[in-house]
Amino acid sequence: MSTDSLAIAVLAAGKGTRMRSHLPKVLHRLSGQTLLENVLASLGQVSPSRRLVIVGYAAEQVQKTLADVPDLEFIKQTEQLGTGHAVQQLIPALDGFSGNLLVLNGDVPLLRPETLAQMLATHNENGNAATILTAQVLDPSGYGRVFCNENLVVEEIVEHRDCSDPQRQNRRVNAGIYCFNWSALMTVLPQLKADNDQQEYYLTDVIKSLSPVMAVDAADPNEILGINNRKQLAEADDILQDRIKKDWMLAGVTLVNPDSITIDATVKLEPDVIIEPQTHLRGHTVIQTGCRIGPGCLVEDSTIGPNTTLLYSVVSESTLAGGDRVGPYAHLRGQVSVGKNCRIGNFVEIKKSTLGDRTNVAHLSYIGDATLGEKVNVGAGTITANYDGFQKHPTVIGDRTKTGSNSVLVAPIEVGSDVTIGAGSVLTKNVQDDCLVVSRAPQRVIPEWRPREVRGDG
Structure with a gap:
């Protein structure tokens, strides 16, 4: 025609x-x-x-x-x-x-x-x-x-x-x-x-x-079938979901317990992707070959590169380059860009940040408005303090830098390459390349100390 x-x-x-x-x-x-x-x-x-x-x-x-x-x-x-x-x-x-x-x-x-x-x-x-x-x-x-x-x-x-x-x-x-x-x-x-x-x-x-x-x-x-009420809308969604999932399975995608999975019509999947139960793929999401998504994931308007594993995590408006491991219980949101072969572990939130290849944020950390280089290791409990009550500020961390547990990087701040940050440090000033930085109050030990109410002296 x-x-x-x-x-x-x-x-x-x-x-x-x-x-x-x-x-x-x-x-x-x-x-x-x-x-x-x-x-x-x-x-x-x-x-x-x-x-x-x-x-x-x-x-x-x-x-x-x-x-x-x-x-x-x-x-x-x-x-x-x-x-x-x-x-x-x-x-x-x-x-x-x-x-x-x-x-x-x-x-x-x-x-x-x-x-x-x-x-x-x-x-x-x-x-x-x-x-x-x-x-x-x-x-x-x-x-x-x-x-x-x-x-x-x-x-x-x-x-x-x-x-x-x-x-x-x-x-x-x-x-x-x-x-x-x-x-x-x-x-x-x-x-x-x-x-x-x-x-x-x-x-x-x-x-x-x-x-x-x-x-x-x-x-x-x-x-x-026409839609006149919410019941008919739900019935139509069941029909369309059944079509979508059948088409993807015939195209080489494995769906484990398909009835528990939802996939928007706008999602694109490549062969040899595995979608585990209770996973929901929404918006303009692309999942590339070799990925294992779920159980229990929500991926929305994101591109997941090849051979990536997501477990019990939420990824929104973000891009993972491939070979990454995410979760359980990680949250990536707001234009996060993750390089190749990175590890983002349990109870990690990353917002509007870029991570270089082979960078690890293994657990219990918040990374916001930050740029991390390659092979950075973020210790447990590290946070970027990016908000001063009025504006968001950037953090930059160079290649191969390691943050100790419970570190706080107060933005705006730049930390160079090959830096080791001691555990419990609070950094407020830029740090040059190739050094150890420690920022702690001196440890005090007061022997035989008890609260006043325990001592009974008033």
């Missing part, structure tokens, strides 16, 4: 009252993306020249949330008067357009790209005026029924409430996804009327005036 022959319209103007939320329904999240972003992701096998989103309720919020999604055009539907009325709002924007229009719903997030590709192929190969996505479902209650001949040419669409008892036995239902020849649609769309109890303009009403119209069944009925 040529790239100038297809426009996409996503209906996203509704509030979604049954979600019981101030957030527009299409902005609720499903496996790491908004419902609307999941719908847009289903376009992966087609090449539209225009992508239009029809917005209404909280339109500015929807536009702001999707501001980073390229090539979207937003069309305002001031009053929400039905699907036909929504598509009518496209008439000025598509003036002079002569290709096909694919209409999607912003609350139907489980469509597969190959399903839409098949639907468009059928539409073009048969020269259809309209093509409808349908599905055969076990319980069609509430859905409009689509009646076709043996060639899947649509003869009639009947809403559930208007079906006779024999008609209700038909399990082919309307998914509400349409492909129109825009020129053919324009012969009837402007004349669409709201002749119904709801006083709304229904897109299905144009079908009876178009010919030919064909149906295409989705292979998996779950693809057409």
Whole structure:
């Protein structure tokens, strides 16, 4: 299909009252993306020249949330008067357009790209005026029924409430996804009327005036599920998570107890990664080959280099170069960059810092706003005192420097290379290369000392 022959319209103007939320329904999240972003992701096998989103309720919020999604055009539907009325709002924007229009719903997030590709192929190969996505479902209650001949040419669409008892036995239902020849649609769309109890303009009403119209069944009925409440949102997430995890396992990723693991649709995994139970991978995370993640990890918007091990730890907005060992109970956050073959141990927090290759922060330490060189060894209980109550200040530690246990480095401070810091030191001044630095109060021993209340002398 040529790239100038297809426009996409996503209906996203509704509030979604049954979600019981101030957030527009299409902005609720499903496996790491908004419902609307999941719908847009289903376009992966087609090449539209225009992508239009029809917005209404909280339109500015929807536009702001999707501001980073390229090539979207937003069309305002001031009053929400039905699907036909929504598509009518496209008439000025598509003036002079002569290709096909694919209409999607912003609350139907489980469509597969190959399903839409098949639907468009059928539409073009048969020269259809309209093509409808349908599905055969076990319980069609509430859905409009689509009646076709043996060639899947649509003869009639009947809403559930208007079906006779024999008609209700038909399990082919309307998914509400349409492909129109825009020129053919324009012969009837402007004349669409709201002749119904709801006083709304229904897109299905144009079908009876178009010919030919064909149906295409989705292979998996779950693809057409719409989201109207939080229960359906959770059910859709289960379906999408099952898909995501199956795809990764078939791509060479080991998931141990997959039911306990969640993986966002935006995560990228390489073969020979092992994901242990109770691990959650979110956002734009990349896990490279040979990694073992978990049990009990949260990794968010981070890149984990090859052959890294994470155990019971949280890594957010950070990068590990590879060959690193992290945890248990470590927390990396806010643009941490860890070099190769580093060790970050239990109860260590690192924030907005850079660690050189083969640097170790083994336990019970806080490193913030710091730059550590290669082969630095941070002793237990070391902290960088980076905050003076008003501003954050940097700490710099040179290559091969060792900090003794319970050291405090009061920023801003620079410690050179090949420095040994004595245990219990508090450093407030810069330290030159190649030296021992000790900063302690003299030890005092007072024999036979007791608290006054123990001595009983007043």
